[in-house]
Amino acid sequence: MSEPSRFDRGHTDDLMSFLAASPSPYHAVANAAERLEKAGFRQVAETDAWDGSSGGKYVLRGGAIVAWYVPEGTAPHTPFRIVGAHTDSPNLRVKPLPDTGAHGWRQVAVEIYGGPLLNSWLDRDLGLAGRLTLRDGSARLVNVARPLLRVPQLAIHLDRSVSAEGLKLDKQRHLQPVWGLGNDVRDGDLIAFLEEETGLAPGEVTGWDLMVHSVEPPAYLGRDEELVAGPRMDNLLSVHGGVAALTAVAADSRLSYIPVLAAFDHEENGSQSDTGADGPLLGSVLERSVFARGGSYEDRARAFAGTVCLSSDTGHAVHPNYAERHDPTHHPRVNGGPILKVNVNNRYATDGSGRAVFAAACERANVPFQSFVSNNSMPCGTTIGPITAARHGIRTVDIGVAILSMHSARELCGSDDPYLLANALVAFLEG
Numbered sequence: 238m239s240e241p242s243r244f245d246r247g248h249t250d251d252l253m254s255f256l257a258a259s260p261s262p263y264h265a266v267a268n269a270a271e272r273l274e275k276a277g278f279r280q281v282a283e284t285d286a287w288d289g290s291s292g293g294k295y296v297l298r299g300g301a302i303v304a305w306y307v308p309e310g311t312a313p314h315t316p317f318r319i320v321g322a323h324t325d326s327p328n329l330r331v332k333p334l335p336d337t338g339a340h341g342w343r344q345v346a347v348e349i350y351g352g353p354l355l356n357s358w359l360d361r362d363l364g365l366a367g368r369l370t371l372r373d374g375s376a377r378l379v380n381v382a383r384p385l386l387r388v389p390q391l392a393i394h395l396d397r398s399v400s401a402e403g404l405k406l407d408k409q410r411h412l413q414p415v416w417g418l419g420n421d422v423r424d425g426d427l428i429a430f431l432e433e434e435t436g437l438a439p440g441e442v443t444g445w446d447l448m449v450h451s452v453e454p455p456a457y458l459g460r461d462e463e464l465v466a467g468p469r470m471d472n473l474l475s476v477h478g479g480v481a482a483l484t485a486v487a488a489d490s491r492l493s494y495i496p497v498l499a500a501f502d503h504e505e506n507g508s509q510s511d512t513g514a515d516g517p518l519l520g521s522v523l524e525r526s527v528f529a530r531g532g533s534y535e536d537r538a539r540a541f542a543g544t545v546c547l548s549s550d551t552g553h554a555v556h557p558n559y560a561e562r563h564d565p566t567h568h569p570r571v572n573g574g575p576i577l578k579v580n581v582n583n584r585y586a587t588d589g590s591g592r593a594v595f596a597a598a599c600e601r602a603n604v605p606f607q608s609f610v611s612n613n614s615m616p617c618g619t620t621i622g623p624i625t626a627a628r629h630g631i632r633t634v635d636i637g638v639a640i641l642s643m644h645s646a647r648e649l650c651g652s653d654d655p656y657l658l659a660n661a662l663v664a665f666l667e668g
């Protein structure tokens with residue numbers, strides 16, 4: 238068998254295409270599936286009976302995807318090595334009755350999804366994307382990738398307090414985008430527009446999950462292009478790296494684990510859904526894989542007990558203007574390699590034994606890694622890591638890539654970190 242490929246700056250170019258093509262979780266999993274298909278993976282339906290055949294497989298459910306590769310002759314009790322990530326990002330999402338407006342402006346009513354930096358959505362050219370559900374129950378992806386909407390900021394002349402007191406945004410009143418002019422706003426306008434855009438007959442759409450996105454494409458930035466600016470790095474950077482790593486190790490006959498990618502939806506609002514990390518999706522797929530290969534409950538228990546999950550998500554690089562917000566001795570740097578995230582109160586799942594697993598993978602991949610821990614006076618974020626560990630009893634390690642501007646409509650990472658992460662993920666999945 239050939240050596241799994243190792244990644245370089247070309248991986249970062251590819252990440253930028255993936256980010257641009259994935260304005261919603263539904264697009265992200267469709268793009269992941271397309272890459273898996275090219276690598277020989279095949280979709281299996283949760284409603285079908287599964288067989289114990291070897292090869293690459295994946296399950297798609299809404300905005301989540303679980304993919305795995307079973308080498309020929311794999312024993313049912315073989316443990317898994319999982320890269321975990323999430324497909325969703327904070328943004329503005331369309332309300333059930335979207336058609337609104339005032340004073341001659343046509344507007345779209347939106348809810349706030351997760352915890353976006355609200356100011357970052359102001360004065361941007363925004364597109365609209367997501368999933369349309371049709372009368373026959375099938376789903377259709379939609380992406381209006383041109384400037385369609387804008388959340389216009391109030392002019393400074395009409396808000397003199399903004400300089401002294403900072404910007405204050407009311408989530409209900411100040412974030413409704415405009416999408417044109419007209420006094421004749423009617424219920425159904427927006428969906429009728431999307432039906433027309435996607436070539437569907439009027440009235441065919443009976444459900445929708447729609448969100449706005451910045452249409453500005455990702456770009457290299459900096460004197461030596463050592464940075465990348467773009468949307469949804471949290472956490473499509475990890476989803477993309479996970480897909481690349483899984484397809485790289487697939488067909489490697491030396492694997493002593495079953496490599497898995499699990500990318501969940503709804504991390505940004507707590508993971509409690511049928512496609513979130515706190516749902517049964519991952520456990521169900523892993524169990525069915527064991528049983529389909531003729532395994533017993535004993536085999537399932539043995540497999541889970543030997544399984545390790547790397548929960549990969551973005552973290553905070555040290556910010557030059559706010560260094561005091563970080564722990565004084567833990568200063569992850571951009572392009573310094575992936576970060577290992579630690580929080581003794583289990584906001585992250587990493588412990589010393591998990592650190593050893595990640596350190597060994599990085600050593601095999603010849604990738605440097607850094608440590609992240611929060612300043613004790615700052616609240617610590619969390620990930621799918623602790624949820625995965627607790628829900629499935631799977632040993633889990635939180636890692637990721639250090640970025641700036643997390644939860645902004647346009648985040649900032651290093652040009653090298655995405656491929657350094659992918660190389661570490663390959664070494665981890667190889668075991």
Ligand code: ZN
Pocket residue numbers: 323471472504550551
């Ligand atoms: Zn995240």
